[in-house]
Amino acid sequence: MTPTELRAKQAPFKNKYKDDPGSGLVTMRAVATLQVETVSCRLKFEVAPENAGLHPLSGGDGTYACSAEMLLQALVGCAGVTFGAVATSMEVPVRGGTITAEGDVDFRGTLGVDRSVPIGFQAIRMTFD
Known part of the structure; x- marks a missing residue:
């Protein structure tokens, strides 16, 4: 991809985020399910x-x-x-669970639309259930 092609591909997004700043904000999410018997997660x-x-x-x-x-x-x-290994090592009974990470990214920063907006994650939250 050439620089011209990249700019053309990103131009509609930059325009959208200039016109509607909130449209560039997204919360990404990842979930892991504990696999207790193998000290792993899916x-x-x-x-x-x-x-x-x-x-x-x-x-x-x-x-x-x-x-x-x-x-x-x-x-x-x-x-x-790590949770599974520590629980196993300490003989803490664990039947299962999930770990969730959510991260907020504002693509106005990523694409240089608004220089006051940080590039990358603005916040990351984790929950253990």
């Missing part, structure tokens, strides 16, 4: 993380994994495995 992937590319809100077509979503998946995966 992650759900919308797109297999073989290749990372542009998120659909920044000009991607949805065929590539978004690295921001992959970061949340890695976070819940790490937390789930």
